[in-house]
Amino acid sequence: MANKSRPSRGMITLMILIVGILTIFLSLKFAFFSPSIQAMERVDEFYKYEADGDFAHSWDLFHSAMKGKFTKGNYIQDRAHVFMNHFGVETFTYTIGKAEEIKKWKMSKTGPLLKNVYKVSVTQNYKGKYGNFDLIQEVFIAKEKGEWRVLWDYNQ
Numbered sequence: 001m002a003n004k005s006r007p008s009r010g011m012i013t014l015m016i017l018i019v020g021i022l023t024i025f026l027s028l029k030f031a032f033f034s035p036s037i038q039a040m041e042r043v044d045e046f047y048k049y050e051a052d053g054d055f056a057h058s059w060d061l062f063h064s065a066m067k068g069k070f071t072k073g074n075y076i077q078d079r080a081h082v083f084m085n086h087f088g089v090e091t092f093t094y095t096i097g098k099a100e101e102i103k104k105w106k107m108s109k110t111g112p113l114l115k116n117v118y119k120v121s122v123t124q125n126y127k128g129k130y131g132n133f134d135l136i137q138e139v140f141i142a143k144e145k146g147e148w149r150v151l152w153d154y155n156q
Contacts, residue, residue, distance in 0.1 A: 035118070039120065043150065047096070047122060053080065053091070055079045063107075063150060064144060093124075094125065095122070099118040100118065101118055104117075107152070111154070114140075116143070122138075
């Protein structure tokens with residue numbers, strides 16, 4: 001009678017271990033590198049710059065359609081003027097909601113049609129000389145030349 005070879009317990013344990021490690025790796029990869037997570041990270045980066053008053057760097061994260069709405073210099077001046085001078089705010093905190101995918105979206109009626117856009121609700125918490133207030137804004141994130149870029153809604 002021929003002796004059939006069976007896998008050893010060590011070999012089975014090794015195969016289970018490899019499958020487990022691959023499963024964990026792929027799960028982590030999806031969790032940290034999914035488009036919705038990347039979109040939320042870009043929104044977080046944008047508002048970190050805004051909270052620090054670093055409007056030059058936040059402007060750099062805009063989509064080209066947004067950059068067409070105002071120059072970098074005007075944006076820096078307006079943001080600082082409105083929030084810091086008018087409201088007397090030196091800094092603010094913010095919270096970011098979950099990213100919601102939108103298949104097709106336009107920033108305005110005449111804006112370009114963008115695909116695979118993410119909408120993220122951001123609540124900015126201000127404390128200033130006129131008291132405390134929250135500003136809630138829907139922020140949109142779309143890829144442009146391989147980079148996630150920030151857009152605001154100008155639809156009526």
